Amino acid sequence: MSLTPDPATAGATEIGTTSPAAIGTRPSDARVAARERLALLRRSKTFIAGCIIVGFWVLCAIFGELVVPKDPLASDPINDLIAPSADNWFGTDKLGRDVFSRVITGARDIIIVVPLATILATVLGTALGLVTGYFRGAVDDVLSRIVDAFLAIPVIIMGLLIAVSLGPSKTTLILTIGVLFAPIISRTVRAAVLTERELEYVAAARLRNERTPYVLFGEILPNVTAPIVVEFTVRLGYAIFLAAGLSFLGFGIQPPAPDWGLQVAENYGVISGGFWWPVLFPSLAIATLVIGVNLIADGVASVFER
Amino acid sequence: MLSIVIFLAAQVLPGDVGRRVLGPFADQASVDAMNEQLGTDRSLVVQYWDWISGVFTGDLGESIRNREVSDVLIDPLVASGKLALLAFIIVVPLAIAGGVYAAMHEGSARDRIISVGGLSATAIPEFVWAVIFILIFALGLGIFPTTAQFPAGASVFTQLEYLLLPSLCLVCVLFGYIARMARAGTIEALGADYTRTAVLKGLPQRTVIMRHVLRNSLLPTIAVVATQAGYLLGGLVIIEVIFNYNGIGLTLARAATAKDIPVLQSGVLIIGIVYLVATLIADILYSILNPRVRLGAAE
Secondary structure: OOOOOOHHHHHHHHHHHOOHHHHHHHHHHHHHHHHHHHHHHHHOHHHHHHHHHHHHHHHHHHHHHHHOOOOOOOOOHHHOOOOOOOOOOOOEOOOOOEHHHHHHHOHHHHHHHHHHHHHHHHHHHHHHHHHHHHHOHHHHHHHHHHHHHHHOOOHHHHHHHHHHHHOOOHHHHHHHHHHHHHHHHHHHHHHHHHHHOOOHHHHHHHHOOOOHHHHHHHHHHHHOHHHHHHHHHHHHHHHHHHHHHHHHHOOOOOOOOOOHHHHHHHHHHHHHHOOOHHHHHHHHHHHHHHHHHHHHHHHHHHHHOO | OHHHHHHHHHHOOOOOHHHHHHOOOOOHHHHHHHHHHHOOOOOHHHHHHHHHHHHHOOOOOEOOOOOEHHHHHHHHHHHHHHHHHHHHHHHHHHHHHHHHHHHHOOOOHHHHHHHHHHHHHHHOOHHHHHHHHHHHHHHHOOOOOOOOOOOOOOOHHHHHHHHHHHHHHHHHHHHHHHHHHHHHHHHHHHOOHHHHHHHHOOOOHHHHHHHHHHHHHHHHHHHHHHHHHHHHHHHHHHHHHHOOOOOHHHHHHHHHHOOOHHHHHHHHHHHHHHHHHHHHHHHHHHHHHOHHHHHHHHO
């Protein structure tokens, strides 16, 4: 926490209380706020630690295939379930595939799916939240009831249902997570919009006869970005959770991809035989990625929510 | 409303149910016959009406495996109830105690460990916990079995032994949320005027904490516990699959694999209803424990 006044909140109150002419000063205010936040983020230890962990997995996702010692898909049934050794650092799995190579390259699918899904959810959720928060009334009532109904079912179960309907694939996984998280994000956005819509700059825009889409996306949206950014980073962690869970259940990423959840699913049957390595290492990979993303989310939240 | 969402989610692009059941090599005539027998050739509205009117009369229709859906679901539901109950009995007191303890030492290292540790534990998927616990307790120390499916007719203690590991995984995932709410509520109550008054009156710390702080701080926690009940049911799917426990989660996962839509949508509806009931109970509890709400309603 720094003791310098926060230009973001200062800017917001100024906009709220001054005449529409003050709107012209907003972009520079926003830029100052953005720079200030970046500086704070760079100083945040949790944020840096999270970036290092996530950065490691992103590098694995991009360059993993080039550097791993073995082909992650090449099975070798004679050498199945070999304990970790100098030759196979993390041992081999049920089909004799090298676990180390699979863990490293396994980052790719989840690193692609999770951000895309979360972006989709954020876009949908923001639009929904803006509309429900701004119009209120009947539109809000109907849409909010639908959101409530969605939220009454645990996401993983709803995910199961949607994945079954659409047939499991990477696209389905992205769509499922996107659609399931949108209502959750819309609630946060709606709450923020409810207070924004009462402020004078919104009334001013309306009096200027601006079209509604402009008021929503041009005026209100820039002022609710902070909660949206925080919500986005928090949802990233949950998206990993859900993606890994669905893949584990067989409704996410499909074999023979070296996805982590899938690896656990393929090999947990042999764990009672003492073959712990094909299950433990991908599990740890998921755990580290989730912790990394949460550290980032924690850092972002502490900077944006002051 | 809930039921429509579930129904549509299951039906938007249902594929060809008859084709799914019979496999890719069946001829078109028998696929059509299967669809007619299952009623999946009728319009969506008719199918929905049929299903939902059945739900209210207790007739959930027939699974594609020719068993009554209600038969397929009841036993697993009871089994899952046991597992969920055990997890709750462990996690609620533990998390509340942890949260209150953290709040009383706000800002200390102990507080950081409970808060940050709890939230990290929450973020890690259940099956990762399951793998870690199985490795440590079942394979490493050999105290617990690696599956949860206890032998039929096992005594309560044997059942407990089998169910402890899976419920521990759920505990890990739930602990963070509940502890965080308990902590936030307690910190607020500790800073309140009535607490200061109680301390200045010279009441012993125990009494202040029990009578003044906890009664107020645990109110928001109750609501969270109820929401987590719904979450718990979601976690059950994965836990039951990995521990091979024949509960509602495993049933749903199997139904999903077999594309058994009747079982799947009724199971999901039941879970949704359980969640709504849990929320309702929380509301009632909240009003019983909070005199302000209770008096407000009586006036």
